[in-house]
Amino acid sequence: MRRILVTSALPYANGHIHIGHLLEYLQTDIWVRFQKLRGNHCVYMCADDTHGTAIMIRAREEGITEEELIAQMQKAHVEDFAGFDIEFDNYGSTHSPENRELCAEIWASIRQAGLVHEREVERLYDVAEGMFLADRQVRGTCPNPKCGATDQPGDNCSVCSWHYNAIELSDPVSALSGTTPEVRKHPHLFINIEQKHAFLERWTQGGEHLQPEIANYLKGHFLHEPLRDWDVSRPVPYFGFEIPDSPGNYWYVWFDAPIGYMASTKQWCDRHGENFDDWWASDRTEIHHFLGKDITYFHTLFWPAMLETSRYNLPEKIHIHGFLNVDGLKMSKSKGTLVAASTYLKHLDPAYLRYYYASKLTNRVDDFDLNLDEFVAKVNSDMVGNVINLASRTARFAQQTGLSAEYPDDGGLFQQAAQDGDEIAEAYESCDYARAIRQILATADRANRYVEHNAPWLLAKDPDQADCLRDVCTVGLNLFRQLAIYLAPVLPRLAQQTGELLGQPITGFRQSKTPLTGTPVAKFKHMMKRVDPKRVDAMFAASVEKGPAGGAGLQSEPSGPAGSEARAEQAADGGQPLGGEPLAEPITFDDFAKVDLRVARVVAAEDVPEANKLLKLTLSLGGDDRRVVLAGIKGVYRPEELVGRLLICAANLAPRKMKFGTSEGMVLASGPGGKEIFLLSADEGAKPGQRVH
Ligand SMILES: [Zn+2]
Numbered sequence: 234m235r236r237i238l239v240t241s242a243l244p245y246a247n248g249h250i251h252i253g254h255l256l257e258y259l260q261t262d263i264w265v266r267f268q269k270l271r272g273n274h275c276v277y278m279c280a281d282d283t284h285g286t287a288i289m290i291r292a293r294e295e296g297i298t299e300e301e302l303i304a305q306m307q308k309a310h311v312e313d314f315a316g317f318d319i320e321f322d323n324y325g326s327t328h329s330p331e332n333r334e335l336c337a338e339i340w341a342s343i344r345q346a347g348l349v350h351e352r353e354v355e356r357l358y359d360v361a362e363g364m365f366l367a368d369r370q371v372r373g374t375c376p377n378p379k380c381g382a383t384d385q386p387g388d389n390c391s392v393c394s395w396h397y398n399a400i401e402l403s404d405p406v407s408a409l410s411g412t413t414p415e416v417r418k419h420p421h422l423f424i425n426i427e428q429k430h431a432f433l434e435r436w437t438q439g440g441e442h443l444q445p446e447i448a449n450y451l452k453g454h455f456l457h458e459p460l461r462d463w464d465v466s467r468p469v470p471y472f473g474f475e476i477p478d479s480p481g482n483y484w485y486v487w488f489d490a491p492i493g494y495m496a497s498t499k500q501w502c503d504r505h506g507e508n509f510d511d512w513w514a515s516d517r518t519e520i521h522h523f524l525g526k527d528i529t530y531f532h533t534l535f536w537p538a539m540l541e542t543s544r545y546n547l548p549e550k551i552h553i554h555g556f557l558n559v560d561g562l563k564m565s566k567s568k569g570t571l572v573a574a575s576t577y578l579k580h581l582d583p584a585y586l587r588y589y590y591a592s593k594l595t596n597r598v599d600d601f602d603l604n605l606d607e608f609v610a611k612v613n614s615d616m617v618g619n620v621i622n623l624a625s626r627t628a629r630f631a632q633q634t635g636l637s638a639e640y641p642d643d644g645g646l647f648q649q650a651a652q653d654g655d656e657i658a659e660a661y662e663s664c665d666y667a668r669a670i671r672q673i674l675a676t677a678d679r680a681n682r683y684v685e686h687n688a689p690w691l692l693a694k695d696p697d698q699a700d701c702l703r704d705v706c707t708v709g710l711n712l713f714r715q716l717a718i719y720l721a722p723v724l725p726r727l728a729q730q731t732g733e734l735l736g737q738p739i740t741g742f743r744q745s746k747t748p749l750t751g752t753p754v755a756k757f758k759h760m761m762k763r764v765d766p767k768r769v770d771a772m773f774a775a776s777v778e779k780g781p782a783g784g785a786g787l788q789s790e791p792s793g794p795a796g797s798e799a800r801a802e803q804a805a806d807g808g809q810p811l812g813g814e815p816l817a818e819p820i821t822f823d824d825f826a827k828v829d830l831r832v833a834r835v836v837a838a839e840d841v842p843e844a845n846k847l848l849k850l851t852l853s854l855g856g857d858d859r860r861v862v863l864a865g866i867k868g869v870y871r872p873e874e875l876v877g878r879l880l881i882c883a884a885n886l887a888p889r890k891m892k893f894g895t896s897e898g899m900v901l902a903s904g905p906g907g908k909e910i911f912l913l914s915a916d917e918g919a920k921p922g923q924r925v926h
Contacts (some may be wrong), residue, residue, distance in 0.1 A: 235519060237275040238512050239265050240494045242524040243282035243327065246306040247291055250313040250574040252586065253557040253564055256601060259590050260554060260664070261523040262319040266722040267661040270742045276512075278497040280325035281307045284473035285486035286367035292472075299472045303328060313574035317583040318725050323504075325497035327489050332496035333474050336489045340476065342543035348428055351420050354464070357387070357399050358417040361410035365419060365468045366399070370409055373402030422466035422479060427459050429538040436537055436547065443533060446598050447526075447553050451533055463535060491536045494522075495545070519549035526553050526598055552664055555600035569777035580772035584724050585612045585764055588670075591723040596664040605769060613763045614874030615670075619677045620716050621727075621760050622877040623684060627709035628734060628757035630689050634703045635753040636735075640711070641704035646683055647748055650676045650715045654745045657719050666723070673719045680712035681876070685836065691857050710735060711748040718745040730760050810905075829885035830901070830925035832915045833860070838872035844893045848872055850900065852882055855922030860884070863896040869910045879915040881925055 241261040244250060250258075261277065268275035283303040292302040303326065311324055325331070343349055357366045368387035375382045375390040375397075382392035387399030399405070400416050407414045426433075437443055437451050464485065466476060471483035495513055502509045512518050524532055532551055540547050556563075559570035577586065589608050592615070593601065640647070653676045660669035689709065692702035714731055721728035721739055732738035736752045833852035836859070841847040846865040853859055860882065881901040888897045901913040915923075 235268075235273040235275075236511070236515075236517055237268055237273055237519045237521060238498065239268075239275060239277045239521045240497075240523065241277075241279050242522075242528060243280050243490055243493050244310055245287070246281045246283045246303045246310075247287045249306075250310055251564070252572045252574065252577060252603070255317060255574060255586065256557050256590055256594075257523055257525055257554060258314060258319045259317065259587055260552075260594055260666075262317075263587070263591055263594075263666060263722045264521075264523070264552075264661070264664060266320070266725065267658075267742075270718075270721055270740070271658065272741060272743070276322040276498070276501060277320065278323055278325075278494055278501065279321045280323075280327055280329075280493045280497040281310060282486070282490045282493065283307075283326055283328040284471075284484075284489060286369060286467075286471070289470070289472045290367075290369060300328070309575075313578075316574065316578045317587065320725075323497045323501035325493065325500050327493035327496070329496055329500070331499040332489060332493055335492050335495050335499065336474055336484060337477050339492060339539055339543045339545075340478075340484070340488075343424060343539065344478070346428075346542045348425050348542065349422055350425060350462075351422055352462075353418045354421045355400050355416050355418055356468075357405055357407075357414040358419075359407040359410050359412065359414045361412045362407065364409075364470050365417070366407055366409070366414055367467075368399050370407065371399050371402065371405050371414060372408055373399075373405035376401040376403060419468050420482075421464050422476065422482065423462040424465055424535075424538075426461075426463050426535065426538050429541065430456070430460055432541055433460070433534055433538060436541075437533060442548060442550055444553060444596065444598055447529060447533065447551070450529070455530070455534060460534070487531050487535070491532065491539070513545050515546065518546060520546055521550050521552065522548050523552045523554070526555055529553055552596070553598050554594075555598050557601050557603060559603045560605055561602055566776075566778035569773040569775070571778075572772060572776045576776050577772060580768045580775070581764070582761065584616075584726060584761060587723050588612060588616055591666040592670040594664070594666040595668075609764045609766050609769065610871065610874060612761075614871060615674055616724075617761055617763050618874050618877050619674060619681060620713070620720070623677065623680055623709060623713040623716070624731070624734065624760065625757060626684055626877070627689055627706040627713070628754055630693050630702055631706035631710060631754040632756055634699070634706075636710065636750055637700075637704050637707040638751045640748040640750050641708055643683065643708040643712075646679060646708065647711055647715070649679070650712060651746045654715070654719060654742065658742060661722060669719070670723075673716060676712075676719070677716050680709065680716070683712065684709045690853070690855075694856055706754075707748075707750070710754065714739075714749065715745045718742060727760060730758065734758075827885075828883055831882050831884040832919045832921050832923045832925065833880050833882040833884070833900070834921040835875045835878050835880060838875040840867065840872055841893050847893060848875070849894070850875065850880075852880070852898070852900070853921050854882070854884065855920060858922065860897040861894070862898050862900055863891055863894060864900050864902075866902065866910050866912070869908055870912065875912075878912075879919055879921065881913045881915065 239261060241258050244254060265275055265277040281303060288299055288302060292299045295302065307326060357371055359366050371387040372384050375385045375393060375395060377390060377393050377395040380390060380393040380395060382390055385391060387402060389396045405414055434456055437448050437456065465488045466479065466482040467485050469481050469483065473483040473486060474489060476482045476484055498512050499509050502512065522532060537547055564571040589611055592611055653672055657669045657672050660672065687705040689702055689705045692698040692705060714735055717728050717731035718739055728739040734755050734757065735749055736755065737749060831854055833854050835850050836853045837851035839849050841849050841863065846867050847863045848867050850862045850864055851859055852862055862882065883899040883901065886898050888895050902910050904910045
């Protein structure tokens with residue numbers, strides 16, 4: 234059994250969690266859940282990152298203390314994470330006594346190693362407020378002679394992007410007092426990280442701990458020349474920890490933030506009677522950090538240098554991911570694509586995002602694109618149409634009888650799926666979730682073909698086939714259970730529902746190796762609904778932030794409850810469809826009754842390769858009544874996403890010979906054509922063969 238400690242980057246207590254942040258927490262949560270299901274002793278540590286100037290500024294703006302601000306934000310973060318089933322073993326705060334103590338200890342080691350020295354730094358000082366100003370507390374004229382834009386902050390110009398030191402601004406004005414600050418000298422403490430150069434070269438370039446592109450980036454940008462000293466102190470006032478041997482100076486937020494991983498672990502250890510050193514000072518523990526590429530520098534140079542200088546474990550692996558884009562573009566408040574976690578949860582099932590991210594995450598650092606059409610299609614066809622469908626088509630028949638006492642002959646399917654588990658596990662282990670999901674879907678396809686071929690809905694008609702029906706359902710449900718086990722890191726709720734359905738909780742990956750037999754089957758409950766694209770639209774509409782961006786780059790709470798969005802949508806229904814195709818002549822009821830419309834289930838769907846527009850659908854009207862219908866919906870619907878759906882079929886149309894075969898009916902759809910075709914479906918509960926009145 235491995236002992237594994239996992240962290241995600243600490244969210245800053247200056248804003249709410251959004252879908253971009255969630256990429257990382259879901260990536261980490263999936264990995265942690267996988268390790269736990271494998272039987273490893275794995276713990277997941279996180280905390281709010283609470284210190285620094287931005288917190289001071291925001292607390293001041295809101296007229297509350299820093300402590301009040303970080304307490305509010307922590308509560309919101311914890312709720313958001315819980316809403317997405319992200320399960321930390323401990324969620325702490327960098328503003329904790331444990332963190333203060335560990336910072337002091339590590340600082341003492343760094344001092345003792347002779348890495349700290351003091352140097353005077355020139356900074357802007359607000360005489361009226363009696364304090365040095367942070368970059369964001371000052372505005373002035375851009376020092377770039379070609380620019381000269383006014384009202385710019387103290388670090389870089391929003392007009393020409395020039396980077397500068399705040400003391401270079403012309404006409405600086407303090408944002409706190411409105412007075413002109415003066416340049417004053419103040420001693421700062423620096424860590425001479427260059428003394429660690431040889432160690433960092435070895436550690437980053439050895440090929441074991443970092444992705445190759447990250448190792449190359451460090452080599453090309455930092456390690457090819459002497460490393461610059463790191464300024465780790467800030468003068469009072471600062472929201473953070475005062476440096477014990479340097480009164481009036483505080484540790485810069487990036488010094489104490491990563492130590493927060495350790496402090497969070499300390500809290501967990503104290504609560505569980507564990508020994509802290511077993512986790513942070515033992516060869517037997519692997520430490521894995523998950524983080525975004527924007528904070529690579531701190532975690533791959535400073536952090537290992539700090540750990541190596543103190544007596545603590547170096548990370549085994551640092552897993553770095555890219556940024557989230559939505560439909561190929563940067564997330565934007567004005568477009569509504571920067572969706573707060575809480576807004577998402579008002580509109581959509583968290584399982585959708587968990588599944589979608591998993592289906593696309595690899596172990597590379599590339600940026601990640603959330604494509605909305607793909608989001609809907611993947612959830613609806615892969616998850617609901619392929620995986621969930623397997624249970625919904627078998628469980629109801631097995632409810633009376635339970636599973637067969639002995640596992641029936643399934644032609645080796647269970648065995649094959651059990652073997653697939655090894656490859657799936659290997660893909661999860663290497664953070665290539667996209668590969669794990671592809672393999673799971675291939676396994677699901679085989680299981681669906683089995684159910685399709687054995688058609689339990691037909692066997693159920695014939696009392697003489699009761700044993701056979703039970704065997705088919707036993708196989709179908711066991712194959713489904715294997716998939717639920719493999720998906721458990723991604724979809725914990727599905728795993729739980731499957732455990733309830735089949736009377737045995739899913740607790741480990743190894744359960745996929747042994748079939749369940751002779752156990753009762755509970756009443757089948759809905760496991761996952763299809764994504765309604767309208768809800769996706771409503772979510773983005775609710776995330777649009779109008780007007781200029783909020784102060785200090787803070788993310789404000791998107792407004793508007795779901796209900797008002799829905800009303801706005803209704804009011805916006807235009808008259809074009811009706812105007813474009815006016816109503817036909819009135820008919821009598823008898824005329825209407827001549828068309829016999831029936832509910833039909835799509836049991837198979839395939840492409841007609843020679844035809845531009847046609848898909849060949851095999852419809853079940855219940856029992857063994859099958860119709861083959863050619864429908865002009867190719868390119869609009871993918872065959873696999875149709876299987877299992879309940880459609881409406883004009884069932885008494887005379888068969889029509891077409892170029893590519895005979896069509897024995899018609900499925901109903903609306904829309905002008907082209908890409909705008911919308912199939913009509915029956916609500917859940919309708920039965921194939923029922924007449925539509
Ligand atoms: Zn400028």
